[in-house]
Amino acid sequence: GGPRRCRRLEAEAARAVLGAADTLLFDCDGVLWRGEAAVGGAAAALGRLAAAGKRLCYVTNNSSRTRAAYTEKLRRLGFPPAEPRHVFGSAYCAARYLRQALPLGAAAYVLGSPALAAELEAVGVPHLGPGPAALPGPAPADWAQAPLDPAVRAVLVGFDEHFSYAKLCQALRYLLRGGPDCLLVGTNRDHRLPLEGGTAIPGTGCLVKAVETAAQREAFIVGKPNRYMFDCVASEFDIDPARTIMVGDRLDTDILMGNSCGLTTLLTLTGVTTLDEVKGHQESDCPARQSLVPDYYVDSIADLLPALGD
Ligand code: PLP
């Protein structure tokens, strides 16, 4: 209870907080790297955490890479070796969700990347798409005649750089045909992907909203801030929330999930959030805004290095 303090994590407090944790969950973009460039000192900090015996897991809303691709990126950027089972991307978590939610043999219609398809294949969920939707005629009204696969019992929406009106039509038709028996699942709701120089591109949330608007129903979201992503980690490892730190750069995804799952939350300022935004939430007495306030912050996770020194 009470307002969260959000203290800078340094010196003795850093030693104590890290010492009390056995697991750290790291958001990726904005925390470990920005695009293809590692955050300075981040690899060294994770190396010391691994050497101190901490379990390191990676939780990312980005559905456009497989678990294997993340382990390869971590290796390439000099982070301590990770195994695919330590990586919880929204593509893998969506595949895992559909494997347990779909009847055996039922398929998913997918708006997404090849990586999303690969994760579905890895857990044995049959799928249609990604790839262009078949267009049986020149006019949108003709598209409502495109064949529907009888096995489809779910529509899955992830990051799809080839999102199209034709795919939106097919998604709606599967949802209308199946009614409530056709699942609607989104990987995440990130509204924008910030790029260097203050610009941004639309995030997967825009695509999920398009399908939700057409179908007039709400998708189940696999990624942060939904606790499903944390539950995936907790079902595959022996996790004690009281001994787990969630490290992220985004308040409405990383920090909200960590706070609502009872984890210690640590914000890093190398990504999308400024300390002024945190102060705004802190000063509000709205409980929904209080739940966006992290327990601690650092300018960069490289600032943890002194507390991890030998
Ligand atoms: N979704 C996509 C398609 C992205 O490219 C990114 C970041 O690069 C994200 C989501 C956000 O990822 P994260 O949760 O690691 O910050």
Ligand code: CA
């Ligand atoms: Ca991030």
